[in-house]
Amino acid sequence: xxxxxxxxxxxxxxxxxxxxxxxxxxxxxxxxxxxxxxxxxxxxxxxxxxxxxxxxxxxxxxxxxxxxxxxxxxxxxxxxxxxxxxxxxxxxxxxxxxxxxxxxxxxxxxxxxxxxxxxxxxxxxxxxxxxxxxxxxxxxxxxxxxxxxxxxxxxxxxxxxxxxxxxxxxxxxxxxxxxxxxxxxxxxxxxxxxxxxxxxxxxxxxxxxxxxxxxxxxxxxxxxxxxxxxxxxxxxxxxxxxxxxxxxxxxxxxxxxxxxxxxxxxxxxxxxxxxxxxxxxxxxxxxxxxxxxxxxxxxxxxxxxxxxxxxxxxxxxxxxxxxxxxxxxxxxxxxxxxxxxxxxxxxxxxxxxxxxxxxxxxxxxxxxxxxxxxxxxxxxxxxxxxxxxxxxxxxxxxxxxxxxxxxxxxxxxxxxxxxxxxxxxxxxxxxxxxxxxxxxxxxxxxxxxxxxxxxxxxxxx
Numbered sequence: 001x002x003x004x005x006x007x008x009x010x011x012x013x014x015x016x017x018x019x020x021x022x023x024x025x026x027x028x029x030x031x032x033x034x035x036x037x038x039x040x041x042x043x044x045x046x047x048x049x050x051x052x053x054x055x056x057x058x059x060x061x062x063x064x065x066x067x068x069x070x071x072x073x074x075x076x077x078x079x080x081x082x083x084x085x086x087x088x089x090x091x092x093x094x095x096x097x098x099x100x101x102x103x104x105x106x107x108x109x110x111x112x113x114x115x116x117x118x119x120x121x122x123x124x125x126x127x128x129x130x131x132x133x134x135x136x137x138x139x140x141x142x143x144x145x146x147x148x149x150x151x152x153x154x155x156x157x158x159x160x161x162x163x164x165x166x167x168x169x170x171x172x173x174x175x176x177x178x179x180x181x182x183x184x185x186x187x188x189x190x191x192x193x194x195x196x197x198x199x200x201x202x203x204x205x206x207x208x209x210x211x212x213x214x215x216x217x218x219x220x221x222x223x224x225x226x227x228x229x230x231x232x233x234x235x236x237x238x239x240x241x242x243x244x245x246x247x248x249x250x251x252x253x254x255x256x257x258x259x260x261x262x263x264x265x266x267x268x269x270x271x272x273x274x275x276x277x278x279x280x281x282x283x284x285x286x287x288x289x290x291x292x293x294x295x296x297x298x299x300x301x302x303x304x305x306x307x308x309x310x311x312x313x314x315x316x317x318x319x320x321x322x323x324x325x326x327x328x329x330x331x332x333x334x335x336x337x338x339x340x341x342x343x344x345x346x347x348x349x350x351x352x353x354x355x356x357x358x359x360x361x362x363x364x365x366x367x368x369x370x371x372x373x374x375x376x377x378x379x380x381x382x383x384x385x386x387x388x389x390x391x392x393x394x395x396x397x398x399x400x401x402x403x404x405x406x407x408x409x410x411x412x413x414x415x416x417x418x419x420x421x422x423x424x425x426x427x428x429x430x431x432x433x434x435x436x437x438x439x440x441x442x443x444x445x446x447x448x449x450x451x452x453x454x455x456x457x458x459x460x461x
Contacts, residue, residue, distance in 0.1 A: 004220035005170035006227060009068040012058065019051035019058075019069030022170075023114055026071040030116060030168040034144070037136030038159045038168060040076050041083065042117040047071055050114035065112025066231055073169035075160050076118040077125055078102045078215075079204040087206040088121040088156075090134050091314060091321040102204020104173060104215045104232055111231040116169055119159030123323040125175055125208045126307065126330065128183045128398035129391060130158030131380060133323050138162040140374045142188040142424050151374035151423075154184030154398065161188045161218050171228050172218040177208045177303055179370075179402025181216050182414040186369035186426025189416040191447075192218045193225040193440070194402075196411045196433045199233040207310055211302040211345075212406045222415060222443045229440070238437045244445040245279030247363045252287035256367040256401055263418075267425035268368045271417035271450060275366075278449040282366065289354045293404055296347050300332035301407075305341055308333030325391060348407060355408055356432050364435070364442050369414040369426030370398050401428065411436045413443045417450060 002008045002017075011017040027044050029035065054069030079085050079098035086092045101109065108115065120135050122128075130153040131137045138158060139150040142165050153162050160172030161184035174181050176194040185192025193216055200215040207213055217228040226237050251257075251272065260268070276282050299305075307330045319327055336344075359365065372394075380391045405412040405428075412430035427450075429443045 005067070005070055005224045006221065008070055008170060009064070009066075012054070012068050013064055019054040019114070020048065022070055023047050023051040023116075026116055026168050026170070029166050030163070032166065032168075034141050034166050035138065035162065035168050037120055037132075037138040038162045038166070039073070039117045040086070040088070040120050040135055040159070043115060047114035047116045050112070054112055065110070066227060067108065067111045067113040069112055069114050071116040071169045072108055072113040073116055073119045073160050073163040073172045074105060075121055075157055075172070075174045077121060077175055077206050078105055078173060080105050080115070080118070083118070085206060087125065088123045088132050088135060089322070091318045092206070098204070100204075103201040104205070107231055107234060108173060119157075119163055119172065121158055121160070122156035123326045124206065124307070124311070124330075125156040125177060125180055126303065126326045127155045127395055128179055129380060129395050130155030130184060131391070132158070137377065137381065139377060140188055141165045143374050146421070146423055150377045152187065152377050152380065152394075154187035154374065156180040157184050157218060161185060161190055164190055164218050164220060170220070171224060173232075174216065174218055175205060175208070176214045176216050176402075176406070177212045178399045178406050181214075181218055182369050182402045182412060182426065182428065183398050185218050186414045186416075186428075187374040187424055189418070189424035190218050190220065191222055191225050191413065191415050192216070193229055193413045194405060194411060195229055195233060195436050197409060199235065199436065207306070209303040209306045211306060214406070222413065222440065222447045225413060225443070226440050229436070237440055240437070240441045242441055242445065243279070244275065244449050247442050247445065248281045248283075248361065249275070249364055249366045249442075250283050250285045250287070250359070250362040251366050252290060253284050254287050255290040255293065255404070259371055259397075260368060261372045263373050263423060264368050264371055264425050267418045267422060268427060270419075271427050272366065275446060275449055280449075285358070287355075287358055287365075289351060289358060290404060292351060293407060296344070296351060296407070299336050299340055299344070302344065304329060304333035305336040305344070306333070308336075325388065352408055352432070359432060364429050364431045364439055367401055367428045367430065369428040370401055372397060373423040373425060405430050409433045411439050413439055415443055415447055415450075
């Protein structure tokens, strides 16, 4: 079985498969029961045409584009020519169709992607849980292979992750404002790369936070993450090919290791032991500035205040059409004044400089992506104050670790580190701004070490 998009592309270029065969397999998967709530719109005809064009190019001896007619899903946050962008809501359903593709979608098309359709998400991308009361919530397919209890997909790029995990797409275009790529990737055993925000254009996407929003992708492998980043950022990643033993990593003990579920603690500790055994230099550090994150965001943070600025007119007339949990979080921004916002921006700048100074000398930080495995879905779907409180607690827990990187204006990659018979657990490799190539290179080396480990070392925690 071809493991990832890069492998599928090689099958096509080397004549072992046709792009149209790969598309048909994804279309069949997209119609399966596991994907009942994954896509909000399927464009099988568009995808088939893109695949047929690639097969025609190949037959004519023309070099194939990077994505070779393979299926990529698009989070319903991004403008696609001729389609309405709803951001997982009903309140935007009457908007005019997009006149042009947004830059991210245009770059995927130019790279030969077969855009199979739009995927479901947390309404307006404002949740790490992945629940959507308007379009349904897809259950976590990776967890379902091990446990019959339906579990959350993670969000906000819930449908995108499920499309990849079920074989209904080879990669998923999504966004990451506080972990929306990395959380579902971690909970579904996938790879999610959040690049430095400024490297990818956000134009043509419904905003959550102008300050924190990042355009990025979910994939099966780190090499696919490199490929999709090169397409979306329109840049070439500097491939160092460094051996794992040449890297110096830090494991921050402040905040990032708090209240880990036993399955996460075991998988993360085992992964750290494996990397040490493979030659990586890994040190535990306090990184005490992480303890200041909650205070900086006490007023709701950038997402609440900037979402309020965008949504306030819509909320005035249509609040009843919003997911109440999303509306409540947006309204936290209503209480923040201009002086508070300026103070928040200054606090972020000062904190970022402190963090960068403390991280000097290390290639990257290593942390659990999220402190828990995917929680059960049913209790979070129920109505009532108890369910709302449980939802908010789970959402805060899921966002805690990955949102640090967004506040830092940094880059991070989540890759799976669990054993084959364990629920998915993510290992997050992260650093500050514009260290993307180092994080990607380190992640390639880490992925290889975890894949070939010969001895299961005992957990270190």
